[in-house]
Amino acid sequence: MAMPRLNEPAPAFEANTTHGVKKLSDYEGKWLILFSHPADFTPVCTTEFIAFAKHYEEFKALNCELIGLSIDSNYAHLAWVQNIQAKFGVSIPFPIIEDLSMKVAHAYGMIQPGASDTSAVRATFIIDDKGILRAMVYYPMTNGRSIPEFLRLVKALQTSDRNGVATPEGWQPGEAVIVPPPKTVEAATARLSEGYDCVDWYFCKKQL
CATH class of the missing domain: 3.30.1020.10 (Antioxidant, Horf6; Chain A, domain2)
Known part of the structure; x- marks a missing residue:
């Protein structure tokens, strides 16, 4: 399986999401964090989505959008988003990709056979405003990511670019x-x- 490579164009995608069909090219001119999670309605993923949602305005202030992904149906995504709103009082403001075909997950190397053949690991990809992949971070199934670290990393990358x-x-x-x-x-x-x-x-x- 080919893996995406840093400082090369991020793999293009077109996918159904909770906000309608989205393509990588929709984000041209903006930074983008594409992140995968193993499954909807799982506790570690829920904590991560809540944290991404709470920092969403800070990402937007950096001209950076968010888009999630798991190998679940759009119906599962919609139900989970509503559950997070109902049970935790947090609205998820960014789209989640439906990837039942695993097409996007395979293009980005999100499937790690040592962890699972059918679930995407906690992979995070930072793509710049020119569509270039700038950073990749992989976490195991069992441990949640630190969302402030991705916020810090976007700030650092933008500072390096500017200066x-x-x-x-x-x-x-x-x-x-x-x-x-x-x-x-x-x-x-x-x-x-x-x-x-x-x-x-x-x-x-x-x-x-």
């Missing part, structure tokens, strides 16, 4: 970013006198 920098571990907006290391002896020699906060020639930070 040509990298971000250190756990970076949050407002913190110092990493200046790309020099690539020549001459540049390395000059680096320490360029006004950055340097530990050594290869490790320098700056404020944006």
Whole structure:
């Protein structure tokens, strides 16, 4: 099975969802998080969907949309969304892909035979506003994802794109970013006198 690859176009899809038919091309010009879950009406997935819903406006503020997926029918998705509203008081504002054929799940490598032949694992794909796959994160069936981490990662990716920098571990907006290391002896020699906060020639930070 071919796996999607970072910094290449994300696999195109067209699928029925709880918000009607959706295509990857519908999101052109926006960032998109496509995330799969093993099944509707399961407790870990329910906690994740509630967290995605609670952070939805923060994602939208970053020009980032959300779309879920599981290998369930649209009717199951609709019933589950209504159940979350009724039992937890949370409205799910983003679409969920019906993928009974597993077409989208296979295109994105969401089926991991070591975990299950019939369920998508907790896979998360961050796709940029040009349709390029920028990050992939896979979680096991048993453990829920941290939605604030995906929010942080979108912010970090957008900051890197805008400023040509990298971000250190756990970076949050407002913190110092990493200046790309020099690539020549001459540049390395000059680096320490360029006004950055340097530990050594290869490790320098700056404020944006």
